[in-house]
Amino acid sequence: MYENFKNIIDTLNSNSHFRTIKDFEKKDKKYIYIDRKKLLNLSSNNYLGLADNQSITKKFLDSTRETYSFGSASARLLTGTLPVYKELxxxxxxxFNKEKTLIFNSGYHANVGINSSLASKGDVIFSDKLNHASIIDGMKLSQGKFFRYQHNDMESLERLLKRERDNFKTAFIVSESVFSMDGDIADIEKLVELKEKYNCMLILDEAHAFGVFGAKGLGVCEKLNLMDKVDLIIGTFGKAIGSMGAFATGNKILIDYLINKARSFIFSTALPPINIAFSKWIIENELPKTYEKRRKMLELGQKLGNQSHIIPVIIGTNKDTVDLCNILFHNGYFTLPIRPPTVPEGTSRLRLSLTTEIEFEDIEKLVEIINPYINKSN
Ligand SMILES: Cc1ncc(COP(=O)(O)O)c(C=O)c1O
Structure with missing residues (x-):
């Protein structure tokens, strides 16, 4: 009965594709413990060190006068809304200086709900080829058609727009701002220019930029002063903010539409109030203090040759990538192999993500270890 699944698992195993959930013993600041081994954690989205941070959690709990519960017991449209949701x-x-915002349970919920519901029959979405799986899943569920342009290639996007835009009613361009696997940054100025030229709406996922870029930590749009040019900005609370959930912010009509049509919002129990209160508290109290640390983290990212705090180290084959992760493990570094279908075939890689707690001295040895591997794949 299970033969088919077993065959698939065997194939995954023989291609070094098989994934397992690791049993970590504990996390402590920039370190993670597995099999009693202390490892520098280079695979976390805890960019500001706010998640798993006992002193931050305690500070939050001490500062809240209300006793927020750990369950909402209902979807937002039923009885799952309390004042703190609206406050956030x-x-x-x-x-963001926008008319209205909607909280989703996660970035995954947000992207699936938004991309599946906004584009109806006769509409079209133009999506960057390396957009996150949640955007792809949303587009696949949509009644509209979608086209994928070459990664961050504005000529490829414009060619598609020229060819296809007039065949559809409403059109959307969807991109991440900081790309999750490559850590490069979308050409947002050009995206804005194209969306205006071809009468599209622009949806930007700032999951890895919210809490990291910009004077206030709102993302790349804030840094470029382009927030008012983007129709819908998405951010997540589960990464830099150290909490859980996501938001979409934009025009009131779009948000009201999502409240009525985004099924991942409508048909899921709302996040626990304590979690919403924590996200709000972090954004109000901790995020404003992080500017200098964020600047240093981004400087280190640049020193390592990338535009952001996410550094892809492209190795090539699955096997070489997994082997390198094992070598790094034995040298005290926790990294994860990123393999297809998360990234294109032949570009298996390590995705190193920096946090504000990691300094160059922490990774000097790692750079030495990985250098020959990079050369080997070129
Ligand atoms: C660009 C992007 N959007 C959305 C998500 C999903 O966010 P969440 O983890 O909150 O579901 C991720 C997750 O890694 C992501 O990289």
Whole structure:
């Protein structure tokens, strides 16, 4: 009965594709412990060190007068809404200078709900080829058609727009700002220019930039002063903010539409109030203090040759990538092999993500170890 699944698992295993959930013993600041081994954690989205941070959690709990519960027991449209949800949504609208905001349970929920519901029959989405799986899943569920342009290639996007835009009613361009696997940054100025020229709406996922880029930490759009040019900005609370959940902020009509049509929002129990309160508290109290640390982290990313705090080390084959991860493990570094289908075939890689707690001295030896591997694949 299970033969078919077993065959698939065997194939995954023989291609070094098989994934397992690791049993970590504990996390402590920039370190993670497995099999009683202390490892520098280079695979975390805890960019500001706010998640798993006992002193931050304690500070938050001490500062809240209300006893927030750990369950909402209902979807937002039923009885799952309390004032703190609205307070967080209003805070995001205020910071981004947008009309309205909607909280989703995660970035995955947000992208699936938004991309599946906004584009109806006769509409079209133009999506960067390396956009996150949640965007792809959303587009696949949509009644509209979608086209994928070459990664961060504005000529490829314009060719598609020229060829296809007029065949459809409403059109959307969807991109990440900081790309999750490559750590490069979308050409947002050009995306804005193209969306205006071809009468499209622009949706930007700032999952890896919210809490990291910009004077206030709102993302790349803030840094470039382009927030008002983007129709829908998505950010997540589960990465730099150290919490859970996501938001979409934009025009009131779009947000009201999502409240009525985004099924991942409608048909799922709302996040626990304590979690919403924590996200709000972090954004109000901790994020404003992080500017200098964020600047240093991004400087280190640049020193390592990338535009952001996410550094892809492209190795090539699955086997070489997995082997290198094992070598790094024995040298005290926790990295994960990123393999297809997460990244294109032949570009298996290590994805090193920096946090504000990691300094160059921490990774000097790692750079020495990985250098020959990079050369080998070229
Ligand atoms: C660009 C991007 N969007 C959305 C998500 C999903 O966010 P969440 O983990 O909150 O579901 C991720 C997750 O890694 C991501 O990289």
């Amino acid at each position: 949504e209003e805070l995001i609208s205020y910071l």
